[in-house]
Amino acid sequence: MTALAWIIWTTVALVLVGLYLSWTAGRLDRLHARIDAARAALDAQLLRRASVAQELATSGVFDPAASMLLYQSAHDARLAAEEQREVAESELTQALRAVFADAEQVEAVRAAPGGEESADELAAAVRRVPMARRFHNDAVRAARALRRHRTVRWLRLAGHAPFPLAFEMDDGPPEALVDRANGGGPGH
Amino acid sequence: MRIGIVCPYSWDVPGGVQFHIRDLAEHLIRLGHDVSVLAPADDETPLPSYVVSAGRAVPVPYNGSVARLNFGLLSAARVRRWLADGDFEVLHIHEPAAPSLALLACWAARGPIVGTFHTSNPRSRAMIAAYPILQPALEKISARIAVSEYARRTLVEHLGGDAVVIPNGVDVGFFADAEPAPEWQGDTIGFIGRIDEPRKGLPVLMRALPAILEARPQTRLLVAGRGDEKEAVAPLPAAMRERVEFLGMVSDEDKARLLRSVDVYVAPNTGGESFGIILVEAMSAGAPVLASDLDAFVQVLDGGRAGEVFANEDAEALAAAAVRLLADPLRRKHLTERAGRHVRRFDWSTVGADILAVYETVTEGAGAVAADDRSRTFRLRG
Numbered sequence: 001m002t003a004l005a006w007i008i009w010t011t012v013a014l015v016l017v018g019l020y021l022s023w024t025a026g027r028l029d030r031l032h033a034r035i036d037a038a039r040a041a042l043d044a045q046l047l048r049r050a051s052v053a054q055e056l057a058t059s060g061v062f063d064p065a066a067s068m069l070l071y072q073s074a075h076d077a078r079l080a081a082e083e084q085r086e087v088a089e090s091e092l093t094q095a096l097r098a099v100f101a102d103a104e105q106v107e108a109v110r111a112a113p114g115g116e117e118s119a120d121e122l123a124a125a126v127r128r129v130p131m132a133r134r135f136h137n138d139a140v141r142a143a144r145a146l147r148r149h150r151t152v153r154w155l156r157l158a159g160h161a162p163f164p165l166a167f168e169m170d171d172g173p174p175e176a177l178v179d180r181a182n183g184g185g186p187g188h
Numbered sequence: 189m190r191i192g193i194v195c196p197y198s199w200d201v202p203g204g205v206q207f208h209i210r211d212l213a214e215h216l217i218r219l220g221h222d223v224s225v226l227a228p229a230d231d232e233t234p235l236p237s238y239v240v241s242a243g244r245a246v247p248v249p250y251n252g253s254v255a256r257l258n259f260g261l262l263s264a265a266r267v268r269r270w271l272a273d274g275d276f277e278v279l280h281i282h283e284p285a286a287p288s289l290a291l292l293a294c295w296a297a298r299g300p301i302v303g304t305f306h307t308s309n310p311r312s313r314a315m316i317a318a319y320p321i322l323q324p325a326l327e328k329i330s331a332r333i334a335v336s337e338y339a340r341r342t343l344v345e346h347l348g349g350d351a352v353v354i355p356n357g358v359d360v361g362f363f364a365d366a367e368p369a370p371e372w373q374g375d376t377i378g379f380i381g382r383i384d385e386p387r388k389g390l391p392v393l394m395r396a397l398p399a400i401l402e403a404r405p406q407t408r409l410l411v412a413g414r415g416d417e418k419e420a421v422a423p424l425p426a427a428m429r430e431r432v433e434f435l436g437m438v439s440d441e442d443k444a445r446l447l448r449s450v451d452v453y454v455a456p457n458t459g460g461e462s463f464g465i466i467l468v469e470a471m472s473a474g475a476p477v478l479a480s481d482l483d484a485f486v487q488v489l490d491g492g493r494a495g496e497v498f499a500n501e502d503a504e505a506l507a508a509a510a511v512r513l514l515a516d517p518l519r520r521k522h523l524t525e526r527a528g529r530h531v532r533r534f535d536w537s538t539v540g541a542d543i544l545a546v547y548e549t550v551t552e553g554a555g556a557v558a559a560d561d562r563s564r565t566f567r568l569r570g
Contacts, residue, residue, distance in 0.1 A: 135332075145323075
C-alpha cells in the first residue's frame, strides 16, 4: 500500500470515529436535556399538589386535626431542602391518603363552596405526580445506561454533568379521590 | 394544543391500533385540539380531513406474519415535511419499537415525544440485532404509555425503563345505548372476530359447542366476522350446524346491537392479545363475558370480577362455564352490573383526560417538536 492510501484510510477512519463520538455526545446532551425537562415537570406537579393541599388545609372544610396535619406536611414539602425533598413529599402523600381515607371526606370537600374545583385540581395533581416521576426516572435510566458505556467513561463525553439520580418517593394517590376521577365514585 | 399522531399501520386496513388512533384523534378534535395523523395509505384511499398520507405501505413478512410497513428515503422525506408543516407541540407515536413509520418519525424528530406501546411481542431476533439502533431512537421518547399492565411488563423486560399504563379507550355510551335486536335474543352466544384466524379461538368454541348444545339444545351461536364459514362448522356434527349463524362482517352499529342482545359473549382467544378491546365493548353493552384466561384478558376483566374466565384452549372448561352462565340469569345480571361500573375507566372521557395529562406533563417547559438535524447530517455523511 502506498503512503497516500495509508493517509487516506487513516483519515477516513479518524473522521468516522470523530462522527461517532460527536453523535454519542449529542445523544448524551439530548438525554440530559430530557432529564432537565422531566425534572422541571415533576417539580411543577409536586408544587401544584402541595399548593392545593395547603389551600384546602386552610379552607376550613376539614376538622382541626386533619387541617393541621395537611397544612404541616404541605408546608414542609414546599420548603424542603433538596436532600430532604423525597422524604417530605412522601410524607405529604401519606398525609393526603390519611385525610382522604374515605369517600365521605371527598364528598364533604366537593360540597363546600369552591370545593368542586379544588378537589378536581388535587385529583389531577395526585394523578400526575406519579406520571411525571415515572417519565423522569425513565429518562434517568436511559442516561445512566449510556453513561456506563466504556467510550463515554474513558473519553469523559458526559463532561461535568452530575451523574443523574432517580427521584424516589411514595406517590400512591388516595383511592377515594382518584376513584372519583376514574368515574367509579358515587353519583358520577 | 397542536398534536401530531403517527400511525404505524395502513389506514385502509382495519386493525386495533388504527381504530384506537382514529377514536383518539376524533376525541381530541372534539375537545378543540388541533390534530394531524400521519399514516401509511394508498394514494387513492379517501382519508378523513385530519389524516395525512405517508405513502403506500409495503407488505413484508415480519415476526411471523405479514406486516405492511413504510421505510426508505421517500417515507423519511414525507415524515420530515409533515413534521415541518405541522409545527406540533407534542408528537404522539404508536408502536415505536416496530420497524415502521413510527420509528422513522422517532428518528427524525426531537422535542416532546410520547410513545404508546400496544403489542407485547416476545423479544424478536430483529429487535436484539437492531437494539443499538433502536435505543438511540427510543431514548428520545419523553413519556411512554403501555396499554395494559401486561404490555408494560414486557416493555420493561425487553427495553428497560418504565411506562405509565393508560388503557385503550371505548365509547361506552355508544354500546350501552344501542338497541337490542330481537332476532339475536334468547339463549344466544356471541362471537366476534376473524373466523379463519386460529388465535381468535373459534375452533376452541366449536369443540365446546356439542357439549353446550347437549345441555341446552335451544342455544344459538352468532358469529360475526370474515372467513370461510363452511370450514368453520366442519368439525361439528351435521345436525348441530344449523345452530350456528354467520352474520359476516358487521357494521359498528350492528356490532353494538349484537353485543346488547346476546346472553353470553365468548372470547376464546388463544394468545397474541395485549389488551382485549372487544371485551370492554361487550361489557359496555352489558353482555356477560366469558373469556380465556390470557393475562391481558384477566386484567381487563378486573381480575375475573367483571367477567368469567376459563383455562385457555380448554374446550371442556369453556362448555361447562357457558352452560352454567346460560342457566343462571342472576349471575349474568350480577356480572353485567359489575362490568358496567368497571368499564367507566375505559371510557374516552377518562382515557382522553389521562392522555392529555401526559401531553401536558411532557410539554411543560419544553420547546415544540422539530426535525432533528443532527440525525440527518449524521446519516448523509456517515
